Amino acid sequence: MPGWQVPAGGIDVPGLVVDADVLERNLRAMAGSAARRGLALRPHVKTHKSLAVARRQRDLGAVGLSVATVSEAEVFADGGFDDLFIAYPVWAGGDRGARLARLARRARLSVGVDCLAAVAALAAAVGPAAPVSVLVEVDCGLRRSGVPPAAAGPLAVAAARAGLAVAGVFTFPGHSYAPGAAAGAAADEAAALTAAAASLAAAGLPCPVRSGGSTPTAALTQAGPVTELRPGVYAFNDAQQVTLGSCGPADVALAAAATVVSAGPGRFVLDAGSKVLGPDRPGWAPGHGLLPGFPGWQVSGLWEHHAVATMTGGGPPQVGEQVMVIPNHVCTAVNLAGHLDVVRDGRRIDRWPVSARGRNL
Amino acid sequence: MPGWQVPAGGIDVPGLVVDADVLERNLRAMAGSAARRGLALRPHVKTHKSLAVARRQRDLGAVGLSVATVSEAEVFADGGFDDLFIAYPVWAGGDRGARLARLARRARLSVGVDCLAAVAALAAAVGPAAPVSVLVEVDCGLRRSGVPPAAAGPLAVAAARAGLAVAGVFTFPGHSYAPGAAAGAAADEAAALTAAAASLAAAGLPCPVRSGGSTPTAALTQAGPVTELRPGVYAFNDAQQVTLGSCGPADVALAAAATVVSAGPGRFVLDAGSKVLGPDRPGWAPGHGLLPGFPGWQVSGLWEHHAVATMTGGGPPQVGEQVMVIPNHVCTAVNLAGHLDVVRDGRRIDRWPVSARGRNL
Numbered sequence: 001m002p003g004w005q006v007p008a009g010g011i012d013v014p015g016l017v018v019d020a021d022v023l024e025r026n027l028r029a030m031a032g033s034a035a036r037r038g039l040a041l042r043p044h045v046k047t048h049k050s051l052a053v054a055r056r057q058r059d060l061g062a063v064g065l066s067v068a069t070v071s072e073a074e075v076f077a078d079g080g081f082d083d084l085f086i087a088y089p090v091w092a093g094g095d096r097g098a099r100l101a102r103l104a105r106r107a108r109l110s111v112g113v114d115c116l117a118a119v120a121a122l123a124a125a126v127g128p129a130a131p132v133s134v135l136v137e138v139d140c141g142l143r144r145s146g147v148p149p150a151a152a153g154p155l156a157v158a159a160a161r162a163g164l165a166v167a168g169v170f171t172f173p174g175h176s177y178a179p180g181a182a183a184g185a186a187a188d189e190a191a192a193l194t195a196a197a198a199s200l201a202a203a204g205l206p207c208p209v210r211s212g213g214s215t216p217t218a219a220l221t222q223a224g225p226v227t228e229l230r231p232g233v234y235a236f237n238d239a240q241q242v243t244l245g246s247c248g249p250a251d252v253a254l255a256a257a258a259t260v261v262s263a264g265p266g267r268f269v270l271d272a273g274s275k276v277l278g279p280d281r282p283g284w285a286p287g288h289g290l291l292p293g294f295p296g297w298q299v300s301g302l303w304e305h306h307a308v309a310t311m312t313g314g315g316p317p318q319v320g321e322q323v324m325v326i327p328n329h330v331c332t333a334v335n336l337a338g339h340l341d342v343v344r345d346g347r348r349i350d351r352w353p354v355s356a357r358g359r360n361l
Numbered sequence: 362m363p364g365w366q367v368p369a370g371g372i373d374v375p376g377l378v379v380d381a382d383v384l385e386r387n388l389r390a391m392a393g394s395a396a397r398r399g400l401a402l403r404p405h406v407k408t409h410k411s412l413a414v415a416r417r418q419r420d421l422g423a424v425g426l427s428v429a430t431v432s433e434a435e436v437f438a439d440g441g442f443d444d445l446f447i448a449y450p451v452w453a454g455g456d457r458g459a460r461l462a463r464l465a466r467r468a469r470l471s472v473g474v475d476c477l478a479a480v481a482a483l484a485a486a487v488g489p490a491a492p493v494s495v496l497v498e499v500d501c502g503l504r505r506s507g508v509p510p511a512a513a514g515p516l517a518v519a520a521a522r523a524g525l526a527v528a529g530v531f532t533f534p535g536h537s538y539a540p541g542a543a544a545g546a547a548a549d550e551a552a553a554l555t556a557a558a559a560s561l562a563a564a565g566l567p568c569p570v571r572s573g574g575s576t577p578t579a580a581l582t583q584a585g586p587v588t589e590l591r592p593g594v595y596a597f598n599d600a601q602q603v604t605l606g607s608c609g610p611a612d613v614a615l616a617a618a619a620t621v622v623s624a625g626p627g628r629f630v631l632d633a634g635s636k637v638l639g640p641d642r643p644g645w646a647p648g649h650g651l652l653p654g655f656p657g658w659q660v661s662g663l664w665e666h667h668a669v670a671t672m673t674g675g676g677p678p679q680v681g682e683q684v685m686v687i688p689n690h691v692c693t694a695v696n697l698a699g700h701l702d703v704v705r706d707g708r709r710i711d712r713w714p715v716s717a718r719g720r721n722l
């Protein structure tokens with residue numbers, strides 16, 4: 001954002017602002033990088049939850065979208081997207097089976113699975129007529145969900161026997177979210193997907209899709225072991241990515257506009273608290289967000305409606321001044337907002353609804 | 362909630378569930394406790410953002426409501442509440458001055474101030490005709506916003522000279538949010554409000570309202586030094602309050618219903634992640650939430666759509682089972698939800714919109 005000035009007029013303060021030019025550059029850079037390496041790009045839309053951004057990702061060559069939930073898939077299917085992967089070990093209980101079956105009639109739909117019970121529930125819920133395909137989730141080191149790579153083949157066989165088409169395997173190298181961890185996580189991703197594909201091959205199943213990717217590892221992902229990338233954050237970037245070195249401050253396309261509501265020697269207080277920025281703060285983050293317009297200042301305290309910035313010495317901005325803050329984790333910040341104010345050259349040019357805000361079902 | 366069972370049918374999973382009986386007991390207990398001590402109760406509605414809960418608080422004797430933002434005040438004024446205190450150092454720039462003036466014509470409105478610039482902006486924006494009164498914010502130890510107690514009198518004089526009615530002083534003893542800190546924070550609150558009132562008296566101004574209160578300190582607040590309590594969380598309580606000892610697990614009126622989506626030896630994964638529970642985790646919290654139905658298990662990992670629970674040994678629940686999780690911080694969890702499912706005796710009896718969700722302006 002030019003000079004990290006708050007755009008004049010027409011935007012919500014406190015609220016989230018998107019720089020259209022930086023966003024476009026980020027989308028093009030990732031699309032180009034994936035294409036040059038022969039990797040399919042299936043961006044994760046949980047970051048932006050916005051049809052406008054997803055359309056641009058599609059126009060730039062994305063093969064489809066990754067979503068986190070069935071209700072997120074419904075929002076993007078309603079928006080005209082016809083190739084959706086729910087990159088999550090979905091439990092097809094309650095009304096979710098019928099909703100998945102309906103989605104599968106409107107879009108090419110694939111779903112993550114990581115256990116026999118979920119495979120059985122999915123097969124029973126969607127029935128043999130619904131063309132839902134599955135990808136087996138493999139754990140490559142995050143220790144969150146997913147089976148060990150060697151268990152992928154037996155689970156894929158069970159899915160195929162239950163009548164589900166098996167498209168391949170996927171993993172999330174989320175242990176890339178720590179300083180210096182990206183290269184190791186990318187290597188783990190390649191090894192796990194290779195081993196998982198071998199496990200499917202040993203069981204007599206092909207494994208055309210080997211899907212991985214996170215923003216910190218995206219530039220390091222090896223085509224071959226991996227066929228598809230699912231990064232999300234890269235569209236906007238955030239303070240975490242700057243701290244991890246995935247991008248520089250000039251690559252951050254989204255920031256919160258805030259007002260200084262209190263100030264004193266060595267400190268000022270902004271009205272963008274955790275209900276605007278999101279409360280995420282990993283142990284390695286230097287603060288609760290970044291203040292690119294105020295070098296040396298740290299966001300050292302965060303409450304629901306207060307962000308306290310401090311430094312030793314140095315004059316703070318005046319009460320009433322407006323300031324831009326980069327959230328630590330853009331995905332949770334966007335999910336708090338009803339809309340994003342889109343600016344170019346310091347002027348608002350659009351307002352995008354966060355269409356999939358709060359769609360957790 | 363009875364047995365911490367997920368109510369059968371009709372509720373969102375993942376989603377937030379309110380136990381109507383526990384809520385009613387919490388509301389009655391705080392109303393009774395304040396009344397017995399002669400303290401006015403002005404509950405902070407940023408916790409529940411719900412007209413239904415606020416109406417019940419009013420019926421039980423609340424003198425008015427505390428809100429965090431101008432747009433929160435607008436929601437509750439629209440809902441028929443006519444005594445609103447914006448317990449925040451409001452900056453009356455942009456359209457906020459006109460909005461405050463409009464609010465003041467519909468409700469008895471008071472606003473926090475903590476600096477001369479904000480006083481001048483408020484007086485200029487609302488004009489002499491709008492009956493907006495101010496309370497001077499005093500810092501009693503949190504080091505967030507507010508002036509030192511001895512500076513309250515001069516700021517109150519400036520406000521009175523600018524044509525604003527001065528109702529008194531307020532503080533938030535938020536440094537009560539640490540184990541063993543409540544008694545000290547309550548003593549700090551009493552001392553700061555007493556000193557601030559003395560500062561106003563020395564300047565020739567009365568100080569009828571001396572407003573304090575937080576859920577951890579509410580039972581300890583001294584009537585006399587303090588005239589009014591502004592707790593919020595007590596309506597629902599949360600994992601933080603259980604850990605701090607402000608309440609027991611049986612006093613928690615809100616929990617997230619979630620589904621087990623993955624499980625293995627010593628671990629299971631729920632679909633209520635930080636986009637349902639909120640990502641708040643102070644350093645002293647034992648995990649990212651509490652699992653009262655699974656003693657010994659910790660919510661040891663949290664991502665946007667995954668909560669990982671672990672223990673050493675012990676059988677996890679089955680994939681597909683539903684589980685209740687108590688969020689760490691209920692205020693940010695509620696702000697993520699479109700509605701709350703209200704249950705009694707394990708059955709849904711109502712669905713309350715989170716009317717002030719995301720109202721940060």
